[in-house]
Amino acid sequence: KQSQKNKVKKLRRFAVLIPGFKEDEVIVDVAHKATLQDYPKDKFEVIVIADTFKKETLDALLKLPVRVVEVVFEVSKKSKALNKCMEIIGDNYDVAFILDADNIMESNVLTKINAAFDRGFDAVQGHRTAKNLNAAFAILDALSEEINNHIFRKGHRVMGISSALIGSGMGLDYALFKKTMATVDSVGEDKEVELKIIKEGYVIEYVHDAIIYDEKTQESTNFVNQRRRWIAAQLDYFRSNFLDGFIAFIKKGNFDYFDKVIQMIQPPRILLSGTLFILSFLFGIIHYLPYPALQQYFAPDFFWWLGLFVATAIALLFAIPRRFYNKRTFLALLSLPKGFILMFISLLRIKGATKQFLHTEHSHPGEIKHN
Known part of the structure; x- marks a missing residue:
């Protein structure tokens, strides 16, 4: 760790931004753990963006070495919270590093992200992985994320094209992020940011060993609602970016941007696999x-x-990583037909999904539950 710090040209100042809406159950422990990085303490600040928190939660946060920015909106959105926060905290930062309110970083994450910036990148995605594997749909959610990590992040970088962003565990040049976010007011803000910066010619790096633990949904309803919202947002982005992406590819050779646009119409794996199985059977x-x-x-x-x-x-x-090849995963796969049916039904209600703010409750603070 020390040798990696000594090799970098610059220790950048990080704003670790943790937006949360009614996250009283998890935020105090998450904020505390975010302060435990092995990165120099004067080079990062943990900033909790508190939307509709209880008074006792705010009091507990104020006892920690973190900054609390309270925000109130008529209709809450992550993009609104981030924009308001950056308006308040100013510009004395080099990197904006985004965490969800349930995310736990391994202690060397900021060090590894800083090293990636030192290699010349202005946008870096860390390796987000499951915090909990204690339910069938949590395992399916974890499998989906690891498949995405392998194909759309690690695999894309091997091919020389940008990693996909995932909404948290990601660091962007602060000025670039603030400027880009000022034009964003959508539910799927990470995909909009991704498309905008790749269109401008930025390449997104992926750091596989910068581990961020993320709570996976345990309920089938939450699992399906998340993906319904994602599909609706991605279809919107495909419609609004396809022509620009095609022109950029033909005129400027920007395959990276065109590739991202095409990714927007790829269905979730559970729908893709289920549909192909049914067609093969019929x-x-x-x-x-x-x-x-x-x-x-x-x-x-x-x-x-x-x-x-x-x-x-x-x-x-x-x-799929080797650690998932076990009996528990096999049993979770038995829930795939249920997930496919629920998701297929949800597609009938996809209209207006991006207009709604759907809050996913979190219940695992800092513990990593893989049993």
Whole structure:
């Protein structure tokens, strides 16, 4: 750790921003743990953005070496909270590092993020991973995140293109983040920021060993609502950015931006896998029916769909970390049909999903629960 600090050219000053809405259950412990970084204490400040916190929570936070910025909105949004906070705290920072109110960092995260900035990057995503694996849908949520980490973050960087942002555990040049966030007022603010900065030519780095623990939803309702909101936001971004992305690719060779735009229409893995399985099954029945004349009306045929399903399944299996290959994960996978049905139904109610503020309650403060 010390050698890494000595090698960097500059120890940047971090604003660790933790926006929270009614997060009384977890915020005090999370804020305390955020102060325990091995980074020089005078080079980072933990700032809790408190939206609708109880008085006793605020009193407990004021006893910690953190700054508390209280905000009140008629309609709460993470983007509003971040913008208001940066308006209040000023510009005496080099990096804005965003945490969710349930996130716990390993002690060397800021050191590793600073080293990435030293390599010339202005936007860096850390490795967000599951804090809790104590329910079937928490495991499915964790699997989804690790697949995304492997393909859209680590894999993309190996290919020389930008990592995806994920909304927390991410650090951006403070001036860049403040300027970009000033133009953002959406539910999926991380994707909007991602598209805007990549459009400008910035490359987003991914640091796989900068670990941030994130609480995974245990309830099927929360699991589906989250993804319904994400799908709605991503479809909005695809519609508003497709033409710009295509033109930027053709005229300027900005494949990075075009790639991000195309990612916006990719369905969640649970929907993709479930749909391919159902199509393979249905076309298999048609293929083996004793009516050859009927088969000509269905193309591609059964083996094409089966091959696509198998290839997708193999790709997803390769993207899952080895530690998830156990009995607990197998049992959690039995909940996939339920998740697929609920998510398919939720698509019928996707209209207006980005207009609603959906708060996900958190109940695991600082403990890491993998049992």
